[in-house]
Amino acid sequence: MTWINTLSGKHFSFTDTDAETISIEDIAGALSNLCRFTGHVQDFYSVAQHSMYVSRLVPPEMALEALLHDAAEAYCGDVSSPLKAFLPxxxxxxxxxxxxxxxxxxxxxxxxxxxxxxxxIMLATERRDFDMDDETPWLVLEGIECADFMIYPLTPRQARVQFLQRYNELKKTI
Structure with a gap:
């Protein structure tokens, strides 16, 4: 089998990808159920919530790109960057x-x-707010400041709803 079932009941194929099998509802649903840091946080924090924050840190004309910057994870899963480096x-x-x-x-x-x-910026903020700073240097964060807000994790349902609201808000401005 080379495909997965999506939340909307579509078959998303990895070998014969069709744009019709990609939907914002499936992206929002899957990302809201994926936990950042492969689940190694004290409280569930979704990729959808992370993406919403990223979309608010960029100029308005880049906000949709930012909201969807991790959208492939809705179909491929969220593989940690260190592991991904071993999986060409x-x-x-x-x-x-x-x-x-x-x-x-x-x-x-x-x-x-x-x-x-x-x-x-969100990675640095997540590191701070989820108490992941054990003073081990994260070279990728050199020179990166944290956002000026605190992260309060949403439930998957809240994240899905807010992700779709953000998407609809951005689609109106395009």
């Missing part, structure tokens, strides 16, 4: 899925520098 075949598939999503939602072909920086 996975990286190829994830990149392909990301490209289909970028095409479907008319996003730039590659992640913009502003979205990447906002993603790192």
């Amino acid at each position: 075949d996975y990286q190829v598939i994830e990149h392909r899925v990301d490209q289909f999503i970028r095409d479907k939602f008319n996003l730039p072909a590659a992640m913009s520098a502003q979205v990447k920086r906002a993603d790192l």
Whole structure:
């Protein structure tokens, strides 16, 4: 089998990807059920909530790209960056899925520098707010400041609803 069932009942194929099988509802639902840091946090904190924060840290014209910057994880799962480095075949598939999503939602072909920086700001903020700072250097965060707000984790249902609200808010401005 080379496909998965999505929340909406579609079959998403990894070998024969069709843009019609990609939906914002499936993305929101899956990302709201995926925990950041492969679940190694005291309280459940979803990729959907993380993505909403990233979308608020960039200029308005980049907010949709930021909201969907991890959307491929809705179909491929959230593999931690250290593990992903050992999985080149996975990286190829994830990149392909990301490209289909970028095409479907008319996003730039590659992640913009502003979205990447906002993603790192959120990583630094998550490290602070989820008490992951054991003073081990995270080189990727050198020179990156935390956001000026605290993170309060949402339930998966809350994150899904807020993700879809944010998407609908952004679609109105495009």
